[in-house]
Amino acid sequence: MWIWSHSNWWFFAGPRTPRRMTRKTLNRFQREHLEYNASLRASGDIATNGPVMDQPDEQLRGLTFYRTGSLARARELAEADPAVRAGRLVVDVMTWLCPPRSLRQPGHVITLPDD
Numbered sequence: 001m002w003i004w005s006h007s008n009w010w011f012f013a014g015p016r017t018p019r020r021m022t023r024k025t026l027n028r029f030q031r032e033h034l035e036y037n038a039s040l041r042a043s044g045d046i047a048t049n050g051p052v053m054d055q056p057d058e059q060l061r062g063l064t065f066y067r068t069g070s071l072a073r074a075r076e077l078a079e080a081d082p083a084v085r086a087g088r089l090v091v092d093v094m095t096w097l098c099p100p101r102s103l104r105q106p107g108h109v110i111t112l113p114d115d
Contacts, residue, residue, distance in 0.1 A: 019087055032082035033089070037064070045077060061089060071095065 021029075040046040049064035066074040071093050078084065078091040 021088075026088070029083045029086050029088050036081050040077060065096065 037046065037049055041049070045066060045068060047065040047067050049062065051062040052060055064078070066077065068074045068077065075091070075093045078093060081089065081091075083089045084091055
């Protein structure tokens with residue numbers, strides 16, 4: 001018998017028609033996006049997050065698993081992301097069911113090449 005726990009999660013996707021921005025502006029939004037997410041991990045609002053690879057839809061950029069207790073709070077934090085506010089990313093929020101304590105198990109470290 002499974003006893004399910006839940007986590008509010010959301011994914012980042014790029015807009016269908018992104019605004020044109022300079023490389024400098026894009027780099028600034030990416031830096032602010034990463035800093036914002038690091039602060040949410042440090043505060044405990046995020047269990048884990050990161051980019052995705054090999055996705056069938058290139059607009060799907062990443063996943064974040066929140067510890068907020070509500071979809072409304074997860075959406076509020078997601079929409080406060082600097083890259084979302086700038087229109088570079090859009091969010092979709094939903095509830096994910098998983099076995100209790102499954103996010104506590106260690107993962108596997110991988111190293112990606114710098115492209």
